[in-house]
Amino acid sequence: MENSVNEGATHMADRDFSRRHFLRRLGASATAAGALTAIQGKSSAAVTAAEKQESATRPTLFHKIYGCLAGSRIGSAMGAAVEGWDMDRIAKKYGVFDKFVAYHHYNVDWDHPAGSTEDGIERQKLMCAAIIEKQDRITAEDLVRTWVKVLDPDKMKYMTEAFDRELLAAAKSGEVRAWELGSLSKYPHLNTTARSFHAIALINACDIDGVIRDVYEIGRVYQPPYSDSFAWGAAYNAAVVYAMRPDATVDSVIETALKYAAPEIRKEIQHGLDIAAKYSEPLDMRRELNEAYTNATSPYCADKRMQHYRASSIYETVTKALAIFAAAKGNVKDAIIVSVNFGRDTDCLAASAAGLAGAFSGIRAIPAEWIEKVEEGTRNNLYTNSHLTIRATAEGMYGALQNKVKKMQEYAALMESQF
Numbered sequence: 001m002e003n004s005v006n007e008g009a010t011h012m013a014d015r016d017f018s019r020r021h022f023l024r025r026l027g028a029s030a031t032a033a034g035a036l037t038a039i040q041g042k043s044s045a046a047v048t049a050a051e052k053q054e055s056a057t058r059p060t061l062f063h064k065i066y067g068c069l070a071g072s073r074i075g076s077a078m079g080a081a082v083e084g085w086d087m088d089r090i091a092k093k094y095g096v097f098d099k100f101v102a103y104h105h106y107n108v109d110w111d112h113p114a115g116s117t118e119d120g121i122e123r124q125k126l127m128c129a130a131i132i133e134k135q136d137r138i139t140a141e142d143l144v145r146t147w148v149k150v151l152d153p154d155k156m157k158y159m160t161e162a163f164d165r166e167l168l169a170a171a172k173s174g175e176v177r178a179w180e181l182g183s184l185s186k187y188p189h190l191n192t193t194a195r196s197f198h199a200i201a202l203i204n205a206c207d208i209d210g211v212i213r214d215v216y217e218i219g220r221v222y223q224p225p226y227s228d229s230f231a232w233g234a235a236y237n238a239a240v241v242y243a244m245r246p247d248a249t250v251d252s253v254i255e256t257a258l259k260y261a262a263p264e265i266r267k268e269i270q271h272g273l274d275i276a277a278k279y280s281e282p283l284d285m286r287r288e289l290n291e292a293y294t295n296a297t298s299p300y301c302a303d304k305r306m307q308h309y310r311a312s313s314i315y316e317t318v319t320k321a322l323a324i325f326a327a328a329k330g331n332v333k334d335a336i337i338v339s340v341n342f343g344r345d346t347d348c349l350a351a352s353a354a355g356l357a358g359a360f361s362g363i364r365a366i367p368a369e370w371i372e373k374v375e376e377g378t379r380n381n382l383y384t385n386s387h388l389t390i391r392a393t394a395e396g397m398y399g400a401l402q403n404k405v406k407k408m409q410e411y412a413a414l415m416e417s418q419f
Helices: 002-014 019-039 044-052 061-080 087-094 119-134 140-150 162-173 178-184 198-202 208-222 229-243 250-259 263-277 282-294 314-327 332-340 346-361 368-379 390-416
Strands: none
Touching: 061 119, 061 198, 061 332, 061 346, 061 368, 061 390, 087 282, 119 140, 119 162, 119 198, 119 346, 119 390, 140 162, 140 178, 140 208, 162 178, 178 208, 198 208, 198 229, 198 346, 198 390, 208 229, 229 250, 229 263, 229 314, 229 346, 250 263, 250 314, 250 346, 263 282, 263 314, 282 314, 282 332, 314 332, 314 346, 332 346, 368 390
């Protein structure tokens, strides 16, 4: 872990994180605009028409955005009910778990309704809200401004961890700048940059350089500078944005994650992939892959690397999510079922694996009744920071991406006119 921490810190140091430089570099992603030209100028009505004509083998970009959000939220809602259980306890009670049930979190006098999401999706919703409002990529300041505008601390206690409320209080104090908030966190190496960062990937669709910059930018709101969550989150989100390409395959998505992973990260991910490849039935990999993180003799043992939230490390979540994505061949429904039956941090794992699968396969592989159950859970949730439907959120993100691409094209045209 020490090498990974040092390399992550060096990686951060290599990047100029001043806001002015960050904004100046916005135009550097203009080369990605060509991959997204097809979405330029489509209205919501045009999107609906496009859905009717969708190829049986290639989901539209809108469907990938919708699938990513739906997959992550369904996985979160289903997995939350068995979070912290081991795989044998899940099997003893449910056989193969594949349903939505009410659950109790955060030591408060309230049960989450069946289909309700939890703290990780609360963070994702805030990023979506900030992006939709800005109609473009966001900075740490943009996100924290949305926090201050939207969040009610009295409601947050029902939906978030205590550290979320601590960060909000620090932001409201005006004494800590947005990009320094993560330095206050006592919980490094958490899986936040994978399980909650799908909005950051969606606004950077097909743009790997852009998403990596934004993972480091937005990650500073949640994690201290030495956290491995930055480098691991970069590899995971590189895979998500690549999955949104029309020519993406399961193999090329995995290859992208490995390409953008530091050597020790690549080795650990490959170890998980090798375990998954041994089994023809994806559920059968669970025990061996779990033992890689629970066995004290394993080089990847979570207890050796995490002082808190030991089942929720970025290492374990990303490795398992990529292994499940590969084993499920990018199928969203299968990725959810495998994830929620894995044991340990089931909601974060399912959100990560299914978010990636949704970005790849789109919305069609997800049962409509599952989507509706999560929408119902959201309607019945008194304390969530947003009741916007998944579909409406996807439309808002799609519109923001269109606007971003238009700006990129205008920038490219301006520069080309001067050569």
